[in-house]
Amino acid sequence: MPEGDTVWMAAKRLHTALAGTVLIRSDLRVPKFATADLTGRTVLDVTPRGKHLLTRIEGGLTLHSHLRMDGSWKVFENGRRWTGGPDHQIRAILGNADRTAVGYRLPVLELLRTADEERAVGHLGPDLLGSDWDPDKALANLRRDPDRALGEALLDQRNLAGIGNVYKSELCFLLGVTPWLPVGELPGDRAALLTPLAQKLLQVNRDRPNRVTTGRPEQKLFVYGRAGRRCLRCGTRILVAEQGDGSRERPTYWCPSCQPGPTPPGTAPRTAGPTSRSVPR
Known part of the structure; x- marks a missing residue:
């Protein structure tokens, strides 16, 4: 499953490609939101929240997605071939005049009111890469x-x-x-x-x-x-x-030597005394 740093990078790519631009293509390929049309609306920002992605759109809407194990968002310049997987794995398409973001194998995709974002992410603790980190x-x-x-x-x-x-x-x-x-x-x-x-x-x-x-x-x-x-x-x-x-x-x-303490049965005996640790620079 992608971790917080990977989701942060995905949000950065999507924000760079879409934020401040008007959508000219919108296709949400999940039954509940298949009829939703976001064309003509401006993408305001794309924000990561832990392992979740929040794409905020003009009109008080947020497209909430989660990658879990296999999902991904790919960004392509218009006119270029999409290479994220077969078409039947596409769950979302958001495009402007220059670029198109394509969501593949997204297990979580929902359109909600921005005011209701807490319903999707309010259970999360402090975000290691967010402004709320504590x-x-x-x-x-x-x-x-x-x-x-x-x-x-x-x-x-x-x-x-x-x-x-x-x-x-x-x-x-x-x-x-x-x-x-x-x-x-x-x-x-x-x-x-x-x-x-x-x-x-x-x-x-x-x-x-x-x-x-x-x-x-x-x-x-x-x-x-x-x-x-x-x-x-x-x-x-x-x-x-x-x-x-x-x-x-x-x-x-x-490591059974550097990490003393309890382990699952049949894997390693306890070893005495903690070892010193250095923090990566």
Whole structure:
């Protein structure tokens, strides 16, 4: 699933292509809104909210979309061939005199009143890349359920909006704890670092297509997707196991030496003593 930085980049592309222009083409290919016609209206802005996209349109309307696992918005100069997938996967088309934005495989697409946006995104916690970001509130949200595994709590968008499975694994590595550690057992110094570090990771990656958490572009990630390979810090083999987030199980990566603490049965023994962590510059 695209994470907050990816959605931020998608919003930036859409905003650059559409904001301040009049729509001359509008096609929403979902049954409930198939008859809606937005042509002749000006696109005011495209704003990300966590993993959600809000395209605000003249007349008090907002087109709300969510990419989930497979969705994407592609922008094409008019006259160019669309290359985002077969036509039957297109869910939305918004075009002006110069460019056309095409939404492919969008699992969530709804047209609502801008005044009703909270109905779609009001449940979200502070947005790591938004103007409402509040690290103290985000940490307080995480701590509301002290027995919940940290990895699960980080993926819960009601606590803080924007973290996905990649950043969950990388953030836990940088904090030196396993994703299965109960939030309430997170040491005070790590808790103080948690939300500022989460924001920093997304912020430094929001303008580049290939995210880097290590500070070294030649080796982009510490643990995510590296099961069976050697830890970049200690040489121990990286492990992977499934972890739930309240909706589905997700592959979760960690180093059993650098990240002491609870792990799923049959994966790794506990190791003593936390290791020091450096924050990517």
